[in-house]
Amino acid sequence: MACDVSIELERGRIRADMSGFLSLSDVAAFARDEQEGAREIIRHKGYFDLLVQTPGAKAQGQDVMGAFQQLVVRSPLKARRIAIVAASPLLRMQIRRVLPNDHIKAFETVVEADAWLDDMSLAPQPA
Template sequence: MQGEAYHIAVDPLREWVDIKLIGLWDHDTIRRFEADLRRDLTRLPAIGRQRTLFDLSDFIVQVPEVAAGFARLAADPGIASRRIAVIGPAPLLRMQARRVAPGYGFFGDRAEAVQWLNAADADDAPR
């Protein structure tokens, strides 16, 4: 767990990443978040196989500089996840998140997001 602006929990055995974002961020916060995320992801057996849950329940619409930082992270294959779900009940925040990361799944509650992430196993099976 890091800072008061975010919490990152990595479960290497389940290849699961659970991230909670909180409040209004600035440039330093996104920089610290990126450094902590990259460090924590090294605990995974391999990058790219994990499922990631972003909880934005206590997050707010961010300034353009911070949104651009998230867009850069979302496009970075060095920290990519197999599947990413976002919990964000606020309509404006969900709109901002969709612009930043259009390929993510968006949900109003945690149970629905977790179910979708766990169902990914069937979708990701080799064909």
């Protein structure tokens, strides 16, 4: 598995490119990189969004999907919105089943995901 995490400071966005079949250690490495990027973006923007691209990725094991589910719930710094781009219909279905949440959406294309994240009218408002 490969996972590259980068930040787009001006957009308040973390981009993660993932491919292949993930392991629990891959999820842990992603979590570390994502939280490090989140700290930097939050210092400048006060929030962050997450865009995960999964070109060529297949449906993942239950242990990996469970680890991602726990990551969403337990991360100290939480993304305002999470857009996951998955070309595989099976992977999109798995994402929707395991991560059913209004601030997490699965998309077929990066264009759709970016448009959703860029639409500030859909962003959760601070309490």
